[in-house]
Amino acid sequence: MGDPHTPDPAFAEAVLPPSRRRLLLRLWAACTLLLAVRAFAHGMLTANVRPSLGALPTVIDINRASVAELQALPGIGPTRAEAIVLHRVRHGPFSDVDGLLLVDGIGDDTVASLRSCAVAVGPHEPK
Numbered sequence: 001m002g003d004p005h006t007p008d009p010a011f012a013e014a015v016l017p018p019s020r021r022r023l024l025l026r027l028w029a030a031c032t033l034l035l036a037v038r039a040f041a042h043g044m045l046t047a048n049v050r051p052s053l054g055a056l057p058t059v060i061d062i063n064r065a066s067v068a069e070l071q072a073l074p075g076i077g078p079t080r081a082e083a084i085v086l087h088r089v090r091h092g093p094f095s096d097v098d099g100l101l102l103v104d105g106i107g108d109d110t111v112a113s114l115r116s117c118a119v120a121v122g123p124h125e126p127k
Helices: 018-047 078-091 097-102 108-114
Strands: none
Touching: 078 097, 097 108
């Protein structure tokens, strides 16, 4: 066997000179980039056309919801969600969504925005 760094004469004819290899590598990189951009753009452009399988509007029961579930409501962050649960524990279940006005940090505007996505169903009855 010969030196591994010495090319085989039959293989040497098939090897491209460095300038051609760089040219082919750049051409390959440009084609790959073009195809990647095209695939990404196609996905982005058709994303709005396909029907959404995403979230459906949900109504949350403020008497049964956890702190995390209450945070899904508009205008309710972690502090307000904790205040709702604390008020519920101390004073019992809410009779309606307007009962949220008794919770510290919740005003008329917040309650008005919650009317379409929150309800006050009676407390959970054990079976």
